[in-house]
Amino acid sequence: MKLMRGYRFRREAIRMLKSFLLVFAGAFLVEALAQWGRGDSVLLPLMALMASACVFMLTAGVVFALDWVIQASEKKQAAAHPQS
Numbered sequence: 001m002k003l004m005r006g007y008r009f010r011r012e013a014i015r016m017l018k019s020f021l022l023v024f025a026g027a028f029l030v031e032a033l034a035q036w037g038r039g040d041s042v043l044l045p046l047m048a049l050m051a052s053a054c055v056f057m058l059t060a061g062v063v064f065a066l067d068w069v070i071q072a073s074e075k076k077q078a079a080a081h082p083q084s
Helices: 002-038 043-080
Strands: none
16 A cells, blocks of 8 residues: 555656756746847757756756665665564
8 A cells, every 4th residue: 555655656756847847948048039039049948948958857866866775775674574
């Protein structure tokens, strides 16, 4: 039962992550289009988007690695202490 709840939580977390990424990237693109409309260079907003995407992906990688370590530890503990 715990594995199913964990799976649902991860599925919902990934869905929220996708929504956040769409809104996040959309905001940078709107800013770039606004600057382009004013005749300014779109380089700065696009560079900021790329830099923040790199930082975001690095953070997400660390969080997923921590999740994997926690899951492995929980599985090892469950195997050592079966509930019968």
